[in-house]
Each structure stands twice: as structure tokens, then as C-alpha cells.
Amino acid sequence: MKRVTHANSFALRSHTCGELRKSDVGRKVKLSGWVQFQRMNKFVLLRDAYGVTQLVVPDENQLTGDIEVILDDVEVLSSSISNLPFTVQESPKLLKIVRHHGFVDIETPTLFRRTPGGAQEFVVPTRTSGKFYSLVQSPQQFKQLLMIGGFDRYFQIARCYRDEGTKPNRQPEFTQVDIEMSFTTKENIQRLIEGLLNHVWPEDMGRIPIPFPEMTYKDAMKNYGVDKPDTRFDVLLQDVTELAKASEISRIFGTSEIVDFAAIALVFKDSAALISKSAEQSFLESAKMTTGKTNLSFVLNRIQDGNKWKSSLAKKLTQETMNSIGDRLGASAGDVVLLGLGPRESLVMEWWGALYSLHFEPRRETLLAVLNYGAIDVLTWILVPSMGKMRLEVANHLETLGVKLRSNSKNFLWVVDFPLFLPSEELDGGPLQSAHHPFTAPHPEDEHLLRSSPLDVRGLHYDLVLNGSEIGGGSIRIHQSDVQELVLKEILQEDPANLHHLLKALSCGAPPHGGIALGLDRLMSIICDTKSIRDVIAFPKSLDGKDLMSGAPSSISEKEKEMYHIGAVHNK
Amino acid sequence: MKRVTHANSFALRSHTCGELRKSDVGRKVKLSGWVQFQRMNKFVLLRDAYGVTQLVVPDENQLTGDIEVILDDVEVLSSSISNLPFTVQESPKLLKIVRHHGFVDIETPTLFRRTPGGAQEFVVPTRTSGKFYSLVQSPQQFKQLLMIGGFDRYFQIARCYRDEGTKPNRQPEFTQVDIEMSFTTKENIQRLIEGLLNHVWPEDMGRIPIPFPEMTYKDAMKNYGVDKPDTRFDVLLQDVTELAKASEISRIFGTSEIVDFAAIALVFKDSAALISKSAEQSFLESAKMTTGKTNLSFVLNRIQDGNKWKSSLAKKLTQETMNSIGDRLGASAGDVVLLGLGPRESLVMEWWGALYSLHFEPRRETLLAVLNYGAIDVLTWILVPSMGKMRLEVANHLETLGVKLRSNSKNFLWVVDFPLFLPSEELDGGPLQSAHHPFTAPHPEDEHLLRSSPLDVRGLHYDLVLNGSEIGGGSIRIHQSDVQELVLKEILQEDPANLHHLLKALSCGAPPHGGIALGLDRLMSIICDTKSIRDVIAFPKSLDGKDLMSGAPSSISEKEKEMYHIGAVHNK
Structure with a gap:
């Protein structure tokens, strides 16, 4: 040592x-x-x-x-x-953040008022009956207000709170590095963060290559089936719908009721002999489970000499179809071709459950985006994330068998051009929702669509992804009071009174500004190569939010309940 | 700039x-x-x-x-x-704390379980009915557990929470620099902090002289009437009881019922002409107000040529008494002698209210200490803090008149040898209480008195005072499981089950350890010379805990109340 x-x-x-x-x-x-x-x-x-x-x-x-x-x-x-x-x-040696480039470290409160339209926030009762603080989910509003107040460059290692219930790899309290700058652009913030990470990266892990590559949300979904792609291995999702259509639909699906379908493929080279029958079953069942009651099919095909496929699908496709798909994918004997197929039906209630289980860390925004983003049809966007999930599952399995699939590199990646708004969470409609938060600025090229076609507007949001994990996210913010009010009132249909203080501040000559937050726990977990963020947190909470050492959360006295004007409500 | x-x-x-x-x-x-x-x-x-x-x-x-x-x-x-x-x-340029001397920055949770015997902690309801987190009042337990876990040197800029209701210069959330070390002593921690403060002190404010002087709690109370003395001016409290007794008690108090009394004096040089009749009234009324229903007297005497006193007291004291008091105090013509006199009655309920208003920032521990510390009689300890308060009030007044009383220096001071325990808050007795917290180690010289005479045991606690404000405090902790259990169970009569995890940890071979916490907001306020800590806090809360910008705390939805199993209880 x-x-x-x-x-x-x-x-x-x-x-x-x-x-x-x-x-x-x-x-x-x-x-x-x-x-x-x-x-x-x-x-x-x-x-x-x-x-x-x-x-x-x-x-x-x-x-x-x-x-x-x-x-x-x-x-x-x-x-x-x-x-x-x-x-x-x-x-573990904690990240040392240098106070470079004139940033001022400003502490902001955690006892605050609820921010509309975000994660569920913990509430803190006070001695005034019926009045509660909310524990901040991020210092978002404060950082913007500081910019408007003229602070120019802000920086904070901020404690944040989210009551997300039981979710793997999340904690009710966590720490993020928060940064906000006036008079800047998306690209400037990206370069700043790249330089910062390069500076704080442990020396013995080697330098990280900067600048980081950038990928649009659309390309990420299309090629990786997920908005935080693990680019350490180059197995990509490939749309083989047109090639598959050379075979008879009724043979493929065993029914003549289906008139159109989509097909997405993945190739794992030299894996046919490695993947056992039981592993195959486990992948296919897992995929079936996430897509639930939908009638999608997932088939694992082992490629043999002469491009003969060994699978239940082999008899349903013509040899020509198999040849053309094999050619397109560059698949040869000994490879595995994974095929996901699904009929293009119209959206029905049964699909909803599937959407919610399609991601490793179900995130409402992404799921909703999947449903309605752009002009891409629903079916493809259900099939694609399923295949994205299978891509990682098979890769993980092959690596446990000793196959070296992923490179040793730290693949940082910017994912950009997310949609700014998403359809309502309710199936029967309702106002749009913010994809990230209501303060993200629209992409200047799409700004004219704000009123006419808000779902087509991209936001100036950027996610920072490392080896398939989201470790940060930020945006250029709306700095015009009228645009912010349009977004809040007309598009999101939120009561602007809740954000009166921000709207007022924006009308006081707000500078253009933007920022980012990096998840310090996630980043540490990746640097230390731990399985869970719990391994890099002192006194972490369990999956269900318990501190196992002290037994928190625990009961409080009747005297305290009285002091805080709260009585227990026993819900059925 | x-x-x-x-x-x-x-x-x-x-x-x-x-x-x-x-x-x-x-x-x-x-x-x-x-x-x-x-x-x-x-x-x-x-x-x-x-x-x-x-x-x-x-x-x-x-x-x-x-x-x-x-x-x-x-x-x-x-x-x-x-x-x-x-x-x-x-x-404001925030304190840059250098990670010197091998200290490791470790973040600890803020959602935790209630620590017995401290300040009132905010509670956070959870989705489990009847279960609450407490927001930590300090990382005390965590820092000790980290030492026991072998971390050796810990450091954190920690957010802490206290629900202290309406108190001036306090905030419901605040930030402290927390430090803990294994295998160290009180003196080592003092030297560390002195070096640290010297290092971070703004260069253009000049170097601070180290090491800082040390004063016992007893001396602080005796000479300054407060446990955080402002030593920038050398007006000290002086006990003139014996001298005053040369005059007739019944004349002084106008009654023959009083058999014994105490007298404390303060001299302000050359101030007789400066203090107006109305200012005099205001001091005396203020002193009378804090002592409430007690029959203490406060008299402001203007000294004239030939040691003639101009005041209501002048006729009640013999000239010999005035001469001897004047000689002892070194008072001469043009000076002001402030005299506080009080009969030595036995403690009655009426005194209790007086005790609670004797300090600028009422602190239960100090008030209680005043009542019972050592063998000093109750009356002196009510009179003394009243005079301590008047000392500051008159000094502040004289300075507004242009008298330069205080030096420009930054007078750091260690106050040590506090009592380890205090009598029960209840007038009719009950178990002892910790003067600071139940983890402070007893002074080795007094350890043998733990069972037999706990109120006479000094603790290894140290407060850091700057210009009359407490900016930090710490202690050497108890590192023996049996001593900690003795303190918790036998002396404080707390249920050790609440601290089972700490007792268990102490029994795993805990190293001797100690630490300190510096109030960052207080320190910044003094460095920036602001009237209130609110002036150095971004988005501070008002005196009654409100965020005036956003209107927090505010109402929450019925849905949220249901989620957290809380209903409003309207107390009468």
C-alpha cells in the first residue's frame, strides 16, 4: 500500500x-x-x-x-x-475535484419546496401544522437562480434525495457533482467535463481519450436498443425486416392473420458451441417475460456449414432468406444469430406492461419515448429495446464462459438529441411531460415546432454514458421567461405559480446558461469496478431503503408525532 | 476585483x-x-x-x-x-479545506436513526407505515464507526440538521467541517485545527497567531460570565462580595430579611460622560428582564472626584465600602462601575425562567451547568452570566459611540474542562444528562469519580471560540465498550439498545480516537464580518425556518400523505 x-x-x-x-x-x-x-x-x-x-x-x-x-x-x-x-x-480514494476555471463552490439548501414534474421527493414535516419541506432531488433551481444572480460559474458536490422505492443500484440519498455556467454552450460544457474527468481520473488506470464521441438518441436506440449503449463490443442490432419478408409470413407466425412484421437481428461470432441449450432457454424466456402478453418471437439460431440454421425457425424460412440474412450479418458457421420478430399490430392495452419491463432500470421517460418518439412505429420500438437487453445478457453470459468480448477501455459517450417532451403517462392522453425536466431548452433548429408539434422538438439535453451506465446528464436551460412560461403553462399544463420565483428571476435578464450533474457514486462504482454502488458508499442503505446497522427507518415517539402534527394513516 | x-x-x-x-x-x-x-x-x-x-x-x-x-x-x-x-x-470565497496529513474524505448518510440525547431531529416519513428516518444532527456516530473500522483519519464537509425552532443565528440545515482521528490526543487535535485554520485563513486578513490560548470553563464563567468569552477587551467580571459586605445589608436591599448576598462588578473606564441616562435605563432594564422575578439589583455608578459615586446606591453604601471597591477595581473619576447584587436565596421556581433567558443564545446545557456545576452556589451563577451579558451590551453600546474597545485581532480561544454531565432538565430530578453528547470521554484525572460523583467529572471536550462566538467543538471519545455502557446505562439511564451497533463496534477493539466539528457558516460569517450567518448562506431560511423565495415549507398533496401514511393531527 x-x-x-x-x-x-x-x-x-x-x-x-x-x-x-x-x-x-x-x-x-x-x-x-x-x-x-x-x-x-x-x-x-x-x-x-x-x-x-x-x-x-x-x-x-x-x-x-x-x-x-x-x-x-x-x-x-x-x-x-x-x-x-x-x-x-x-x-476508496474519493474523487478530488479541482476548483478549476474560476468555478465557485456554493452550498445550496436541501430542505426546499417540491419541484413539479420530477421524481418522488421525500417530505419533512415541520412544527407548523400541514406544512412540509421537500428534500431536494437536485439543486437544479438553485443553480439556475445563482446564474441569474450573476455568479457565472457554480460548482457543488451536492447531496440529493429521491424516494424511488425499491430499485436496484439506486439509493434514497446520493451525491452528485453539480456544475452550472453562464454564457456557454452544450459543446463548451462537454469539453469542460471531458477535461475534468481526464484530470481526476486515477493515474494508474491510464489516461482517458478525449473528446468523447457523441451519438444521437435515435442512433443509440437503433443500434444498441438502449439510450445508454455499452460500446465496448461491436455487436449491433440490425434491422432485417425486408430480408425476412422474402419468406412467407403465415409460415413464420403460424397464422394468416398477421399482415406485416418486423425483424431485428444480432450476431455473436463463434458462440454456437458455447451457448448451452439451457442458457438459450433462459435468454428466450427472459425476453418473453419482458414483452409479456405481446406475441413477439425470439429465436436463437446456430449457424452451420453452408449457412444452414439450426433452430425452430429454420423450417419456416426459405434457404434464400437465411442466405440473404446471413450475408447481410456476415454470419458464418459456428456463429449464433439471434432473431426477434414481431407483428406490427396496433397498440393495445396488453403492450403497456411490456413497455414497463423493457429496460434494466425502468425509466418512465425512456419507455414513453419508445412509444411515441418521432414517426417510428411502435412495434419496432418494443422489439428494439428487447433485443438491446438480450444483446447485454448474451454478452454477459459469454464473458462468464471466458470469452473476451468487451474491450478493457473506458468508453465514455455523449448521448444527445433526446426528445424534449414525451406523451402523457396515461394511456388515454393528457398533457405532455418533460423528458428530463421542464427547464431544458429546445434545440434551436426545432424551436419553431414548440407550439405546433412539440413531440418533434429535440432538447438541448446531453447524457454522459460510461460503459453502458449513465453517469451524468445536463442541458442548456431555457433562459427566456416567455419560453419557460410557454413550456410550463401551455405544453406541460403545470400551474406556473409553483415556479413563480423562477419565472420572476428569468425575467430579470437571465444570461444563457447550462450545466450538468455527474453521479459521483456511479462514477466511483465504475472506477472501482464494483458490482453495486452500495460498495462505494459508506453505510449504504439496503434495496428497500433500510440501514441494517442501526435499524433505520424506525418508530418515533408519540411526542414527536404531536410536535410535527402527524398521525399514522393506515392504508388498506 | x-x-x-x-x-x-x-x-x-x-x-x-x-x-x-x-x-x-x-x-x-x-x-x-x-x-x-x-x-x-x-x-x-x-x-x-x-x-x-x-x-x-x-x-x-x-x-x-x-x-x-x-x-x-x-x-x-x-x-x-x-x-x-x-x-x-x-x-464569498468559500473555505478551501486542504486534504492534508492523509485525511480521507468520506461521505456519510443524512437519513439515519435518531441519536438519543441530542438536539431535536427532523423526521422523514417513509413508505413503510410508522417508520421514519431522522435527519442527522451530525455525523458523530459514523465518524466513530469509521475509526473503529480502521480508517484512521476522516474528514467531511457535512450537512447537518437541527430542528431548534426559532433561534437567532441558527438555521435548520447547516454545514460543518467534521474531522476524526485514531490514536490521537486532545492536544494533537488542537494543533491540527490551529494549523488548518492558519492555512485556510484569507491571506489579506493577516496570519493568525498559533497556538491558540486555552481557558477552563470555570475561568471563562468567572471572568467573562459566559462559556464563549470575547477576549478582545479586558473588562473582566470581579467578585466584590466581601468588600460590599462592609456596608449594611438591610440598607442595600431595603429589607432585613436578607442575610447573605453576592456582588459582581464591571468597570468601563472613562465612560461616565458617554453613557446617557436613557442608555443606562436600557441596560438595567435588560438585565432585570433576563433575571425576571428574582430580586437581583443592577446599578450603574458614575465615579466622580474623590471616589464619590453618583447613583441610587451611593447613599446605601458607606464611603469606606465605595473606596475599597473602587481601589480593588482601579476605578477613578470618569469611570463607570456596574454592580450586580443579589441575595443568596435558595432556588425557587421563579428562578427557572431567569436561567433560560440569561444567555444570548439560550443553550440548555450551559444553563443547566450554571445551576449545578461544582460547589459554586446558585446565586453567583445567576448573577455572573447576567453580568457577562451586560459586559457585552455596554461594550457594544460604547463602540457605537465611537469608543474603540475591542482590539482588531481574531481572538481564537480553546475552552476546556467542561463538566461531562449535567443535572436533569426537570427541576424535581431525574437521570443526569450529557453536557455535550454521550460519547465524550471523561478526563483521566476524574475517571474514578464516574460512579461516585459523576457531576464532578470533567470531560475531554473542547470548544473553539472566536471573538465570543463558538465556531467549533469536539472531544476525545470513549473507546472502551464498558465505559460507554456505564455512561449510557447507569448514568444517563438510556436504553443501550438504541446504540447497540455502536457498543458492538466499540467491543471490536476500538482505537482511542477523537475529533472536532467546525461550524463553516459561523466561521464564514466571522471572516466576512456579517451580522448574521444568513448573510453567508445561499438561499437561507428565515428565523422561523421559511424559504421566503419559494414559500417552503408548503402543503403536500393528499396522495403524498397517503403514500407516507401520515395524516394531519391538529393539536390544540
């Missing part, structure tokens, strides 16, 4: 237990630590946060190893009646 | 409006900002966060000042329909 600079200052020691070297032989030292091991009342391994040193109780027949400390005196500071329930770990 | 380094990177400008100099003449520049002033459609003052530059619309008869920018092109980015309701301010 590396020596930590000046770790002996202000401490009851002259050296850490990881510090003594041959050059220290003969020196009088003072160590503090835990007894890790004791042998024959003669050898003691003393351990601290930095290392282990062997102590020797003086003896006539002294044996000395490389570095040992001969004991003068010992003081037992504390005794341990049980061993630590977990091992002493090295503290 | 100083130029902020690299403030033009990633921005729509080449220079800030405060940056152009004579050496830039002839250069093509791009500026972004607000139009501060416009004259004759010809001159425009453009302002940004960094300064102001004059722009000139090109004209045949060009006039140029020192630095002007001749306009090529203008783009209006946003228009202001009203002026900002407040002026654009310079961002």
Missing part, C-alpha cells in the same frame, strides 16, 4: 505499520494499531490502516526478519472481545 | 468585463454580460460577475476613455423586464 503523506502528524506514533523499511534499522519508533496475530508470546503482528509490522518480544536467541520491531514497552489501549464483523478495508 | 483564473474557458467570451487593460488596446475581444447603463445610444456599460466595461457604438467623433470597446456586433441574449430585486454580489 502506498504511504499516505504526513499520516503520522498529530498521532500517537512515529511511523505507520506499513512504513518501516530497511533504512530504519536501529531507529527507535512508536507504533499504534491492532494486534492481528500473536505467536508463542514472542511475535506480534501489529496492524493499522496502512500496513502490518512484526513486533518481537526481546529474547536471548533473537531472530530477526526483514523488518521487525523489538519491543521496549507496550500499552494496551483497548481490548477486543470479538473480531471485527468485516475486514478493515482500504478507503 | 481580482481576476479569476481561467474564467473565460468554455464560455461565450474572450475576456471578462473586469479584465481588459491598456495592454489590450487594439485587440479584438468578445464580451458577455448585462447592460448596466446606456447613454445616448452611444455608450453602454456592460457588466458581468467580474467587472464593468464601457462599450462604444462607432461614431465619427469617437471619444475613447481609458478602456472602451468599440462595437462590431451585438446580440441580445435575454431582455430584462425588471431589474434584479437585489444587487449582483461577489460570491
